[in-house]
Amino acid sequence: MNAAIELRKVTKTFGRTIAVDNFDLVIPQGGIYGFIGPNGAGKTTTIRLIMSILFPDSGDVSVLGCPSALEAKNRIGYLPEERGVYRKMRVGDFLNYIASLKGVSDSDLNKRISVLLKSVGLGGTERKKCEELSKGMLQKVQILAAIIHRPDLLILDEPFSGLDPVSTRLLRDLILEENRRGATILFSTHVMPQAEEICEHVIMVHQGRKVLDEKLSTIRSQYDPRIIEFNPLDPNADVSVLTNLTGVDRVDRDDSGCKVLLAEGVNPAEMMHRIIDSITPARLELSRPRLEDIFIRLVSAKTDSVEDRQKLRANLAQSSFGEASL
Amino acid sequence: MKKIFLIAKRDFLATVGTKAFIIGLLILPAMIGIFALIGPRLFSPKNFQVKGEVIVIDPTGRVTQELKKNFDPAKIAARQKEEAGKALSSAPQQIRQLAGDSVNKNIANALGPIPDLHILERPAYLGIEEEKYWLNTQPKDMPHLAIIVVHKNAVEPTGKGLEYGAYDIYVSPKLDDRAGGEIHRGLRDAIIAARMQARSIDKTAMDAIFAFSNIQSVTVTPNNQRQTVQGFNxxxxxxxxxxxxxxxxxGGGQLLSSMVEEKSSRVVEVLLSAVSPMEIMAGKLLGQLGVSLMGMGLYILMGIALLAGFALLGLLNFSLIFYLILFFLITYLVMGSLMMAIGAAVNDIKEAQGLMMPLTLVFMIPWILWMPISRDPSSVLSVAMSFIPPVNTFAMLLRMVSNAPPPLWQVWISIAIGIGSAVCAVWFAAKVLRIGLLMFGKAPNFATLIRWVRSA
Incomplete structure (x- = not known):
């Protein structure tokens, strides 16, 4: 399969800061890729390099078979992280203008704009000025601006930020529909459940470097769960007996219940049976590894000190990156 | 190219479609019209009359009598009418026709009430010090304006030569300039009349000798000739x-604000996903060029209509309009590109003010050079300035419109220099745009811009 995006040894620096460091990336046509990392990891810079909005100091970029996105701009849909519209422009005119810039000269363009607006719950807003719409509504308009020309490649930088759950679902369906149509999707996010719901492949970046580039299914199998969340049916049950089970490293108890930490190589399914045999559970659940944990594990080789790890955790918490689980 | 036109079209429509633009475009002609209509009423001296008393200490005994004649309201009115008539005679015929039969009334309206000046004579033996207190007592109905001390030799010279004296004048701190002027004029005429009388010269004959009436000045053009209109040059x-x-x-101001708006509203990144920075720049320059040319075209047409209305169209060399547009294009590209580069570099309009300072100073230069170049279009300064960008276009245009136009080779060298500077400015702006459009945070300075240009 041909690559929709290909980055080879791409490096981009701003002064002394290395924003993207020796980055390799191949995204096949038709794929849905999630680009994940905390704030300042280099996601937006990488996307801008792909879009030829910025240019690499070294390395090669290929987009849709062209050596630069400039040559394929009409085939690319892009939603930047920082959203922007002409506030005084009417919604219909704005979409028409962007579509025209993307080379659409379809006589049915206005009809298509109406249909698309209706599909995201904004029917009848064509004549409204952009400044009259709410932030969430504007975001939908901007997303429509990215897909109005039926692109072959759709690049979305944090597409879900600021959207309510209903709109998030709407957008997710829109993205999947574009992918079904044949578009390659690359979107960046720091909210893992969204990536999990949509993408089939995850690229994780940290300090401008790629730390993970795997299929979601591979990640799931590779980072196997080692925590079982357990609530006994009898609140007064003595859970310390679980520590005596072979393969249990530790049992932590708090107000929400117990967390049984398994030793490496232990089969969680077997362990769950053994727990049930020991204490009757009210709830027994396999805890999926948190993204934060995976991320910390991946970059821990570079963050030697405890202080560095705490800083990293704080950074992750700030960007909501670590709240999700696989 | 199509994308450039799309950007240009959006920018053009976004600018000309605003109320601010329409008001801005029409405000100048509207202001001129309003000024023409109500200006004379607002600034009419009707509400002001030169009125008051003047003390005269005249040791010659001859000046006071002449001064009394000069301050006679009928004589002042006759003199004013004569002066206004002279001014009107140099106006275009159409304006004189407009003044028509009501010319006397119009002159009277324009000049306001006749001055009402009264003379208080004081004997020559009285010292001036004793009278000075009088200046600081000001009755409301008849203000004390001045004390005049005529020199003993003001009428007849002392010594062997022709050394005449004049007069000293002590004035109230509240003396109006118009009243002062009237007093000085009256005194001058009075002393001259007294001197003539002393030498038995016939003043009427002398006035006739000095009088020039019905001077006809004709401006001859290659195709026709017409009365010279003073001030046209x-x-x-x-x-x-x-x-x-x-x-x-x-145009430059619009480019700056539009660029800042697109950058601060982050819409520029959406544009960059569809077009290159160079296309954005070209589109914007073209769009605002259309706006500026529209405004300029409107004013040119209004000016031509005005000249045609007064049958003065023959005085205008139409090739100058071609050069005006050419010089405008060059200057617009230079200044517009630089202003757009500033707009692309800053985060908001406040930051732009700092970087705009040098450009504002450049805009000031034409105002400073205006008079020296207009008065002497062939001076070293005028010639030098017409080759130094970015003011060369302005200086050359002034020289071309003057009554001593430069040789054509100088004009085209200036145009070539202008085109060269426009290319440099566009190149500089394109480099700044490429980096600056997505740069947010610390306000840039000129060193930053130069660094961007080097690295882009």
Whole structure:
């Protein structure tokens, strides 16, 4: 399969800061890729390099078979992280203008704009000025601006930020529909459940470097769960007996219940049976590894000190990156 | 190319479609019209009358009598009418026709009430010090204006030569300039009349000798000839200079604000996903050029209509309009590109003010050079300035409109220099745009811009 995006040894620096460091990336046509990392990891810079909005100091970029996105701009849909519209422009005119810039000269363009607006719950807003719409509504308009020309490649930088759950679902369906149509999707996010719901492949970046580039299914199998969340049916049950089970490293108890930490190589399914045999559970659940944990594990080789790890955790918490689980 | 036109079209429509633009475009002609209509009423001296008392200490005994004659209201009115008539005679025929039969009334309206000046004579033996207190007592109905001390030799010279004296004048601190002027004029005429009388010269004959009436000045053009309109040679450079500056400042200002708006609203990144920075720049320059040319075209047409209305169209060399537009294009590209580069570099309009300072100073240069170039278009300064960008276009245009136009080779060298500077400015702006459009945070300075240009 041909690559929709290909980055080879791409490096981009701003002064002394290395924003993207020796980055390799191949995204096949038709794929849905999630680009994940905390704030300042280099996601937006990488996307801008792909879009030829910025240019690499070294390395090669290929987009849709062209050596630069400039040559394929009409085939690319892009939603930047920082959203922007002409506030005084009417919604219909704005979409028409962007579509025209993307080379659409379809006589049915206005009809298509109406249909698309209706599909995201904004029917009848064509004549409204952009400044009259709410932030969430504007975001939908901007997303429509990215897909109005039926692109072959759709690049979305944090597409879900600021959207309510209903709109998030709407957008997710829109993205999947574009992918079904044949578009390659690359979107960046720091909210893992969204990536999990949509993408089939995850690229994780940290300090401008790629730390993970795997299929979601591979990640799931590779980072196997080692925590079982357990609530006994009898609140007064003595859970310390679980520590005596072979393969249990530790049992932590708090107000929400117990967390049984398994030793490496232990089969969680077997362990769950053994727990049930020991204490009757009210709830027994396999805890999926948190993204934060995976991320910390991946970059821990570079963050030697405890202080560095705490800083990293704080950074992750700030960007909501670590709240999700696989 | 199509994308450039799309950007240009959006920018053009976004600018001309605003109320601010329409008001801005019409405000100048509207202001001129309003000024023409209500200005004379607002600034009419009707509400002001030169009125008051003047003490005269005249040791010659001859000046006071003449001064009394000069302060006679009937004589003042006759003199004013004569002076206004002279001024009107140099106006275009159409304006004189407009003044028509009501010319006397119009002159009277324009000049306001006849001065009411009274003379208080004081004997020559009285010292001036004893009278000075009088100046600081001011009755409301008849203000104390001045004390005049005529020199003993004001009428007849002392010594062997022809050394005449004059007069000393002590004035109230509240003396109006118009009242002062009237007193000085009256005194001068009175002393001259007294001197003539002393030498037995017939003043009427002398006045006739000095009088010049019905001077006819005819401006001859290659195709026809017409009465010379005084001031036309001053007004024409002013009109061309203002059109050039207004067009460039207006267009450049719009480019700056539109760029800042697109950057601060982050819409620029959406544009960059569809077009290159160079296409954005070209589109914007083209769009605002259309706006400026529209405004300029409107003013040019209004000016031509005005000249045609007064049958003065023959005085205008139409090739100058071609050069005006050419020089405008060059200056617009230079200044517009630089202003757009500033707009692309800053985060908001406040930051732009700091970087705009040098450009504002450049815009000031034409105003400073205006008079020296207009008065002496062939001076070293005028010639030098017409080759130094970015003011060369302005200086050359002023020289071309003047009554001593430069040789054609100088004009085209200036145009070539202008085109060269426009290319440099566009190149500089393109480099700044490429980096600056997505740069947010610390306000840039000129060193930053130069660094961006080097690295882009």
């Amino acid at each position: 001053v007004l024409l450079p002013a009109a061309f200079g203002i059109l050039l500056l207004m067009g460039v400042m207006g």
